[in-house]
Amino acid sequence: MQYNDEMLDAPDEIFKKFYPSAGIEKILEKAQELSLGSTVVQVFDARAIFSREHLQLAYANAVLATIEKRSRSKSISMEMMLYAALTLQISDAIKLVGIKGSTEAVLFSNSNEAYNRIKGMLGRVGELGGTNDSALKILGVNDFQGIMNKMSLMSISD
Numbered sequence: 001m002q003y004n005d006e007m008l009d010a011p012d013e014i015f016k017k018f019y020p021s022a023g024i025e026k027i028l029e030k031a032q033e034l035s036l037g038s039t040v041v042q043v044f045d046a047r048a049i050f051s052r053e054h055l056q057l058a059y060a061n062a063v064l065a066t067i068e069k070r071s072r073s074k075s076i077s078m079e080m081m082l083y084a085a086l087t088l089q090i091s092d093a094i095k096l097v098g099i100k101g102s103t104e105a106v107l108f109s110n111s112n113e114a115y116n117r118i119k120g121m122l123g124r125v126g127e128l129g130g131t132n133d134s135a136l137k138i139l140g141v142n143d144f145q146g147i148m149n150k151m152s153l154m155s156i157s158d
Helices: 024-034 052-067 076-085 090-097 112-121 134-139 144-156
Strands: 014-019 041-045 105-109 124-127
Touching (some): 014 112, 024 041, 024 105, 024 112, 041 076, 041 112, 052 076, 052 105, 052 144, 076 090, 076 144, 090 134, 105 112, 134 144
Antiparallel strands (some): 014 105, 014 124, 041 105
């Protein structure tokens, strides 16, 4: 798969909040199955996501890290999780922002086609809007500027 700057222009970006109707494992398996090449489908614990902009920034950084061959993981989806969690360790990222139990979750996809193939598993779905200030404590920052600063540091800490 050839990665390029066009991946940053993701006109189909989808952000959905949902309460899982299928088991978490099935949703994660389907997300992984759909995340091929430049297609990204990632699921997060809604409590740890500050805003749409938080995920947009995590996605953009993951794509850039992949294009520049400095990614720490084998997929853009996992790289996005690292940036969303503001950590360089995959196990820490999963603990911080990974979906847990039957709590409210957030789905990000850069593909309408992929979203349409998973949406039936999501249960009650709504839009991701506004900000979630409680996520700041989970992420160990004070505000959105703190999120941006930590992501910048991650990008230069190779």
